[in-house]
Amino acid sequence: MILSLTDAKLDYPKTTAFEHFSLTVASGEMVSIIGPSGCGKTSLLYTIAGLLPLSGGTMRRAVGNDEVALMFQQDRLLPWKQVISNVLLGLPGEKTEEAADLLQSMGLGSVIHHYPHELSGGMRQRAALARALIRKPNILLLDEPLASLDEQQREMLQNDIKEYVQDHSITLLLVTHSIQEAVFMGSRIVMMTNKGVSYELHNQLHGEASLRTRDEFFTMQKTLRHHMEASR
Amino acid sequence: MKYLRGMLVVLLLWYIAAFLIASPVIPFPHTVLMYAIGQFFPQEMHLHLLYSLYRILSGLFIALFFAIPTGMIAGRVPALDRLISPVLYLLYPLPKIAFLPVFMVLLGIGDLSKIILIAVIIYFPASVTIRDGVKEIPFEFLQLAEAYHLSRKQVLKDIIWPAILPRIFSSLRITLGISLSVLFISETYAASHGLGYSIMNYWVMAQYTGMYAAIMLLSLLGLLLYIVVDWAERLCVFPKVK
Numbered sequence: 001m002i003l004s005l006t007d008a009k010l011d012y013p014k015t016t017a018f019e020h021f022s023l024t025v026a027s028g029e030m031v032s033i034i035g036p037s038g039c040g041k042t043s044l045l046y047t048i049a050g051l052l053p054l055s056g057g058t059m060r061r062a063v064g065n066d067e068v069a070l071m072f073q074q075d076r077l078l079p080w081k082q083v084i085s086n087v088l089l090g091l092p093g094e095k096t097e098e099a100a101d102l103l104q105s106m107g108l109g110s111v112i113h114h115y116p117h118e119l120s121g122g123m124r125q126r127a128a129l130a131r132a133l134i135r136k137p138n139i140l141l142l143d144e145p146l147a148s149l150d151e152q153q154r155e156m157l158q159n160d161i162k163e164y165v166q167d168h169s170i171t172l173l174l175v176t177h178s179i180q181e182a183v184f185m186g187s188r189i190v191m192m193t194n195k196g197v198s199y200e201l202h203n204q205l206h207g208e209a210s211l212r213t214r215d216e217f218f219t220m221q222k223t224l225r226h227h228m229e230a231s232r
Numbered sequence: 233m234k235y236l237r238g239m240l241v242v243l244l245l246w247y248i249a250a251f252l253i254a255s256p257v258i259p260f261p262h263t264v265l266m267y268a269i270g271q272f273f274p275q276e277m278h279l280h281l282l283y284s285l286y287r288i289l290s291g292l293f294i295a296l297f298f299a300i301p302t303g304m305i306a307g308r309v310p311a312l313d314r315l316i317s318p319v320l321y322l323l324y325p326l327p328k329i330a331f332l333p334v335f336m337v338l339l340g341i342g343d344l345s346k347i348i349l350i351a352v353i354i355y356f357p358a359s360v361t362i363r364d365g366v367k368e369i370p371f372e373f374l375q376l377a378e379a380y381h382l383s384r385k386q387v388l389k390d391i392i393w394p395a396i397l398p399r400i401f402s403s404l405r406i407t408l409g410i411s412l413s414v415l416f417i418s419e420t421y422a423a424s425h426g427l428g429y430s431i432m433n434y435w436v437m438a439q440y441t442g443m444y445a446a447i448m449l450l451s452l453l454g455l456l457l458y459i460v461v462d463w464a465e466r467l468c469v470f471p472k473v474k
Contacts, residue, residue: 049379066381076376080394080470089390090382115470135380 002027002062002171009056010043017043020196030165030172032186034179039194041175045070045141069137073144075128077116084112087131102130122153140165142174158184183220184211191227199227259441268445281449283425287343288415291350299358307366324356329417341422353414354407365399366392401465412454
């Protein structure tokens with residue numbers, strides 16, 4: 001167990017983001033979190049990242065804050081820094097070569113000295129992802145990282161992230177609006193409302209290369225869609 | 233090129249005024265220019281120019297030295313801002329030039345009182361502009377810094393400083409004009425050098441050509457400083473941030 005939340009609750013001054021939320025995540029697991037807008041998915045990730053303290057319940061994490069990397073929904077690249085400096089944000093200069101290699105492997109080798117506004121949406125998201133990965137996280141938190149991309153770019157980046165996370169045995173928590181993305185990325189798909197987990201699905205075919213074309217891929221999406229409708 | 237166009241327009245208006253008024257009170261630009269060139273060294277105009285430049289640059293640097301931390305603290309620490317901002321608002325509108333005699337008594341009649349007066353006048357608008365710049369830094373960037381465990385020093389270097397640099401330059405542009413006017417007034421008291429002194433000296437002697445030559449140099453000094461600020465901004469501030 002790398003992460004465990006028990007009866008977790010998060011209050012904002014005027015509203016409750018989520019409550020009665022319990023989840024246990026094993027090391028190396030890839031968990032997709034879906035749910036209706038405003039159910040507290042992003043707040044949940046911020047809590048796990050240590051940005052927001054829980055108002056109730058408990059969270060146990062087997063790793064320190066610096067082993068958790070959060071990739072925000074918007075890329076949040078600093079406009080005054082080149083791609084390489086954005087990736088190295090807050091890290092010592094010795095990591096420069098490593099960062100350049102990582103960017104190269106992510107297809108950004110030719111733009112490491114470009115500024116964010118000179119990149120396409122997909123490239124920006126890749127740079128933001130590199131900024132999270134260079135920290136060698138044990139837990140990677142992704143908050144709808146691909147929402148702003150077109151379908152082709154989204155699928156390419158989904159493949160790349162999945163492969164990287166599996167190869168490096170990283171524990172992944174992915175928040176997404178897309179049921180298709182949740183099924184492709186997650187070995188477990190957790191559906192949440194602001195009253196806690198409403199449904200869970202284990203994806204037995206998660207490791208299959210042909211997942212996208214398998215009938216079960218669509219069946220799982222249908223099941224999740226059905227439960228999503230029912231929980232509204 | 234844009235500066236050349238501006239100069240041509242001013243010269244044209246000057247020629248029209250000189251032609252219409254046709255009095256020694258408004259000499260023709262070419263007469264003034266010839267005088268300024270011919271008398272630049274004999275009449276020590278270069279010294280007046282250098283003195284003025286020294287006073288204005290010293291005033292600017294002292295003002296920014298204090299305004300940058302004031303603006304940063306007011307922008308970052310709301311509890312202190314509740315104290316700092318009302319003080320700034322109370323003192324900002326005071327006619328600081330009226331305190332020149334006080335500065336002269338306290339700091340002497342030399343350069344220091346003139347420099348401090350310029351610094352005090354620039355300090356207030358610069359502090360307010362920088363404070364607003366810090367407050368406008370997107371929360372998303374500060375949250376990013378927290379998520380990626382940046383130290384206070386790194387937040388200052390990588391996020392706050394680059395975000396407020398454009399504000400510092402715009403406050404410089406706003407205050408340069410004010411500081412040049414103040415420079416003129418401060419140099420008319422107890423000075424033996426400086427363009428303000430030179431202008432008033434020629435005025436007293438009713439030497440209008442010399443007076444206009446000194447005014448022209450003061451204007452060119454302003455233009456030069458604006459060009460330097462623009463150039464430094466292009467060098468330091470990433471275009472997309474402006």
